[in-house]
Amino acid sequence: MIIRRLDFRGKSLTKSAYKRELPRATMDIESAMVAIAPVLEAVKSGNEQTLIELGQKFDGVTPKNIRVPREVLQASLAQLDPAIRSALEEAIIRIKKVHGDQARVDKTSEVVEGGSVTQRWIPVDRVGLYVPGGKAVYPSSVMMNVIPAQIAQVPSIAVASPPQKDFDGLPHPTILATCELLGVYEVYAVGGAQAVAMFAYGVDGLCEAADMVTGPGNIYVAAAKRALRGVIGIDSEAGPTEIAIVADASARAKDVAADLISQAEHDTIAAAILVTDSAKLIEDVEKELELRISQTKHSERIRTALSGIQSALVLVDSVDQAVDVVNAYAAEHLEIITKNAADVARKIRNAGAVFIGEFSPVSLGDYSAGSNHVLPTGGCACHSSGLSVQSFLRGVNFIEYGEKAFKDIASNVITLANSEDLPAHGEAIQARFE
Numbered sequence: 175m176i177i178r179r180l181d182f183r184g185k186s187l188t189k190s191a192y193k194r195e196l197p198r199a200t201m202d203i204e205s206a207m208v209a210i211a212p213v214l215e216a217v218k219s220g221n222e223q224t225l226i227e228l229g230q231k232f233d234g235v236t237p238k239n240i241r242v243p244r245e246v247l248q249a250s251l252a253q254l255d256p257a258i259r260s261a262l263e264e265a266i267i268r269i270k271k272v273h274g275d276q277a278r279v280d281k282t283s284e285v286v287e288g289g290s291v292t293q294r295w296i297p298v299d300r301v302g303l304y305v306p307g308g309k310a311v312y313p314s315s316v317m318m319n320v321i322p323a324q325i326a327q328v329p330s331i332a333v334a335s336p337p338q339k340d341f342d343g344l345p346h347p348t349i350l351a352t353c354e355l356l357g358v359y360e361v362y363a364v365g366g367a368q369a370v371a372m373f374a375y376g377v378d379g380l381c382e383a384a385d386m387v388t389g390p391g392n393i394y395v396a397a398a399k400r401a402l403r404g405v406i407g408i409d410s411e412a413g414p415t416e417i418a419i420v421a422d423a424s425a426r427a428k429d430v431a432a433d434l435i436s437q438a439e440h441d442t443i444a445a446a447i448l449v450t451d452s453a454k455l456i457e458d459v460e461k462e463l464e465l466r467i468s469q470t471k472h473s474e475r476i477r478t479a480l481s482g483i484q485s486a487l488v489l490v491d492s493v494d495q496a497v498d499v500v501n502a503y504a505a506e507h508l509e510i511i512t513k514n515a516a517d518v519a520r521k522i523r524n525a526g527a528v529f530i531g532e533f534s535p536v537s538l539g540d541y542s543a544g545s546n547h548v549l550p551t552g553g554c555a556c557h558s559s560g561l562s563v564q565s566f567l568r569g570v571n572f573i574e575y576g577e578k579a580f581k582d583i584a585s586n587v588i589t590l591a592n593s594e595d596l597p598a599h600g601e602a603i604q605a606r607f608e
Contacts, residue, residue, distance in 0.1 A: 176463055177446075177480045179456065180488045182495065192502035198552055199443035199484040201413055206397035210367040214401060217371035222380045228368045229337045237343035237363040240380060242350060244359050250350035258313075262352060265542045266317055272544035273322045276563040289579035292572040297323075298407065300330035300382065301566060302373030304389030305349055307336035307365060310440070313352040318546050318561060319389050320356045326566035331358055332384065334372065336365025366391070370398035374406045388561060390548060409561050413551040416445035416484070417536055418505035418525075420496045420518065425450070425511040427458035429532060431466055433509060434459075436537050438479035439472050445484035447503065449496040456487045497521045504555040507536040524556040580606065 180195060187195070216224055222240050230236045251259075278295035285291060303319035305312055316333065323331050333353055335345035344350065344363055353361050362381060364372055376383030387399065390412035399408045417437040421430055434446040448459060463480065467473050479485060490496045493512055500508055504524035512518050515531045522528050526549030529536055540547045548561035559565075575583075584603050591599035 176460065176467070176477065178483075178486050180486050182488060182490045182499065184491065186495075187502075189502040192499050193553065196447060196486060196488075196499070196503050197483055198416070198445060199414060199482055201393055201396075201443070201552075203393060203397050203400065203411070206393045207401050210394055210397050210401065213367045214371045214398065217368050217377070218375045220377070222377060225364055225368060225372060225377065225380075229343065229363065229365070232366055232368070233337050233339070235337050235339045235343045237337040240362055240364060242344060242361040242363055246344065247350050247354040247359060247361065250347040251354040254348065254351040258348065259351070259355070261542070262313060262317070262355060265314070266321065266356070268542055268544035269317055269321045269546075270325070273325050273546070273563050276322070277325060278564065278567055278569075286579050286582065288576035289583075290574050292574075293569050294572060295567045296570050297326045297328045297566050298385040298568065299328075300384045300386075301328050301332070302369075302384035302387045302406075303331065303333045304369055304373075304387060304391050304395060305333060305335040305345070306389070306391045306395070307338060307346060307349075311346045311348050313348045314541050314547060315389060316349055316352040316356065316358075318548050320353075320358055322546065322561060322563045323388075323566050324356070326563045328566050330360075330382070330384075332360040332362065332373070332381065333358055334362040334364045334369040336369075337363040367394045367398035370395060370402060370406075374402045386566070388548065388565065409548060409565055410550055410554060410558060411552075412548070414443045414445065414484075415440045415507070416447075416505050416551060417507045417509065418445075418447040418449065418500050418503055419509040419511060420493065420500055421448060421450045421452070421455060421509075422493055422512040423452040423455060424513050425452075425455060426532070427455060427462045429535070430455070430459050430511065431462035433535050433537075434463065434480070434485075435466055435470060435476055436535070437507065438476040438485070439470070440479075442475055442478040443482060443484060444479045445482075445505075446480055447486050447488065447505070449488040449490060449499045451490050451492050451496065453489055456489060459487065493518060494521075500525070504550075504553045506549045506551045506555065507539070509534070509536060526550045526555045526560050 225240050280294045282292040305315045335349050337343040373384040373387045386407035388409040396411040415437050438444050438446045501524045506526040508525035509529045510519045519530045539545050546561045550558040587603050588600035
């Protein structure tokens with residue numbers, strides 16, 4: 175049996191109990207924070223040479239330049255496979271469409287005549303966007319980070335991605351080409367915790383400090399975000415990817431198995447969960463998994479992920495119970511492959527993104543649906559959202575009261591201030607009458 179089975183039939187568990195039955199893979203982020211502490215300190219007090227030495231230590235290559243020259247970006251785009259360029263350009267159009275509709279408008283509330291509060295949406299001044307390297311190449315992550323920041327009108331945008339042995343210490347050329355395609359010319363060959371630290375602290379003569387860092391990465395990137403949160407704003411501490419699928423007897427086992435495999439391909443601790451009321455579908459999916467894993471490229475990685483504690487085939491009494499299970503689990507990616515899938519999707523409360531119906535697989539959202547694929551993991555979808563234009567904006571209140579409106583409410587403010595034993599607050603009001 176490649177993937178464990180759970181039987182929830184006849185059970186009515188609490189949200190906490192369902193979560194205990196469906197644990198995530200263990201990530202020792204506390205140990206990672208200890209491991210990266212010297213790295214963060216080295217970058218804080220170091221210079222460009224420090225980053226070069228860290229690249230040699232952690233990536234096994236000495237970057238020729240920490241900042242990638244513009245001509246290298248241009249050359250990478252010129253040499254990009256035309257089919258890849260065309261696919262990227264179409265994805266960019268769709269992502270811009272979806273994220274363009276997320277733009278915020280200022281709103282003024284007339285509280286009383288002569289007294290107003292305006293909420294204005296102001297972008298952060300500068301963001302550092304992290305694009306991982308390692309097991310795969312992620313030009314999609316360039317698009318998903320850069321486009322919402324651009325639509326939010328962030329004035330200063332920089333990208334960091336690990337140096338690669340195969341490319342003379344530069345990030346992967348497809349990543350560089352995508353940056354050029356999007357008009358982002360400030361790109362750094364820096365990976366891991368040191369990239370987050372570079373953006374948090376800045377490096378004299380090389381890189382200005384950023385106000386915010388976004389983008390997925392490995393456990394050391396997540397640990398650096400946790401350690402430096404407060405010095406910088408972050409989107410989330412991204413963990414290993416996860417997919418949950420709610421399916422009934424109408425679902426095709428081939429589709430379900432292929433989708434589970436697609437996310438297990440990312441990492442040995444990626445999570446893949448099927449929740450269904452069809453025992454036959456579970457049997458058929460398991461057969462398809464055995465067949466398809468042996469035929470795909472990263473079979474060993476996928477088999478390890480599917481056999482881990484974080485993955486499971488779950489049998490329930492009904493689709494309604496399946497909804498309870500996945501609302502408790504709060505998956506990063508949730509697929510609904512059932513009859514009346516749109517109706518089922520309306521019952522979902524907790525998920526990073528919901529993919530409705532047979533022809534809306536997670537892979538579509540990873541690249542070209544138009545939605546963002548930087549999503550909350552580890553159950554954080556019960557309280558957090560995916561990356562969006564809003565992520566780069568701050569709602570700032572602008573308060574403006576005229577003399578009459580101020581005088582009309584002054585006594586109330588003084589009363590409340592005194593009730594909280596903060597008389598100087600009231601005195602600041604009274605001073606206007608003296």
